[in-house]
Amino acid sequence: MRRLFRVLTAAALAVASLAVAAPTAGAATDDILAKLRAVPGLTVEAEQPAPAPYRFFVLSYTQYVDHRHPSAGTFQQRLTLMHRATDRPMILHTTGYNMPAGPFLSEPTKLTEANQISVEQRFFTPSRPQPADWSDLNIWQGATDHHRIVGALKAIYGGRWISTGASKGGMTSVYHHRFYPGDVDGSVVYVAPDDVNNDEDSAYDRFFAKVGSDQCRTDMHTLQIEALHRRDKLTALFADWAKANKQTFTLVGDVDHALEYLVAEAPWAFWQYSKAADCASIPKTTASDAEVLGWFDKVNGFSGYTDQGNEKFVPYYYQAATQLGYPKVRYDHLKRELRYPPSTARTFVPKEIKTSFDPFTMLDIDLWVKFNSSHFIFVYGQNDPWGAEPFRLGPGTRDSYWYQAVGGNHGSNIAQLTSAESTQATAALRRWAGVTAPARPTVGAELNTALDKEFSLRR
Known part of the structure; x- marks a missing residue:
């Protein structure tokens, strides 16, 4: 995550x-x-x-x-x-x-x-x-x-x-x-x-299977699938934002990787700082591209996937990749939509910094x-x-x-x-x-x- x-x-x-x-x-x-x-x-x-x-x-x-x-x-x-x-x-x-x-x-x-x-x-x-x-x-x-x-x-x-x-x-x-x-x-x-x-993270899958109401989980999963169906349009909007704000995506790979991580990891970000009442804010599938992408930005944050946004957090990711461990979550409801493996702590550590997990x-x-x-x-x-x-x-x-x-x-x-x-x-x-x-x-x-x-x- x-x-x-x-x-x-x-x-x-x-x-x-x-x-x-x-x-x-x-x-x-x-x-x-x-x-x-x-x-x-x-x-x-x-x-x-x-x-x-x-x-x-x-x-x-x-x-x-x-x-x-x-x-x-x-x-x-x-x-x-x-x-x-x-x-x-x-x-x-x-x-x-x-x-x-x-x-x-x-x-x-x-x-x-x-x-x-x-x-x-x-x-x-x-x-x-x-x-x-x-x-x-x-x-x-x-x-x-x-x-x-x-x-x-x-x-x-x-x-x-x-x-x-x-x-x-x-x-x-x-x-x-x-x-x-x-x-x-x-x-x-x-x-x-x-x-x-660090190799056994099923507790997170059990958590996400139960947190909130059935309706909230369904609405969020539906929006995630809809967003990835609109991948090309949302990626273009994300790229426009990055260009306007002088942000790059070398660590994660490119803007397409960044969009996929942004969408897939949104439930974690949502429950970390939202309340059950905030489920009402999840957009419907009829929302515009800008509204859909804007919700994911509000909940999960564009800058969390840019080189510039990650720079000051490299020490955390280094520690997660060497000692602390890092949570892994299954995205079974998105398996037909995903193109890449999930992000790991190593994803956000520059390649020149070597890591070995204890x-x-x-x-x-x-x-x-x-x-x-x-x-x-x-x-x-x-x-x-x-x-x-x-x-x-x-x-x-x-x-x-x-x-x-x-x-x-x-x-x-x-x-x-x-x-x-x-x-x-x-x-x-x-x-x-x-x-x-x-x-x-x-x-x-x-x-x-x-x-x-x-x-x-x-x-």
């Missing part, structure tokens, strides 16, 4: 609309800026406006290109800090990708009134070694990046630490917790897939979660295709919780659970964080919702 970030101009507008306050007197006496500047390897790039009572810093941290061979060189890893107070807990937000430039608060940060560090994943620009040796991009190296950041900042923030992330960011939190369990007191993991056996990496993680882990909260959405292969608790998992938001998609969170589940999850999180008093509402809820989507794989 082809996935990309949703670019949300609304998020930028939300940042601009937040009431910005100058640092309070208490914040000034905390002297956090001087403390940050005193941390070896940490650079304060800028302090930017943030809603009170927070201060927002853009930072960089010197990391080893290869933690097993420090002499191989270093690179600068980008991170941001939402500072509240040194006696509050710290939330380690692992993005799994790039990160937003502006201030935001994750759900665990709001629920615990904590500080928050948000870390850009290695190899996502600008946090990429130069020159890039892609063999240095693996889950252990990334976890060790986070381990060193935790070690550097615990001298300032000596209280409880909780890690969190959504989608690939959630996977990243699990990997860090696995390799360095002493770094954090708990992890809140949202909508993170666990592709433990089938044991995810097995190790899966067994650890089931038999030797503790202090996890996993949240999934009932209608999210990524949840077809979730992390599961096992006989050796201790003090951990697993939830599924009814009707939820890839934006599911604790707030969308039932009242009893939300209360239980929040109580566990606050217990791990050492917070006993009820948290007060914080600003920026709309912005956080937008960023949850921006930080999640779209398709």
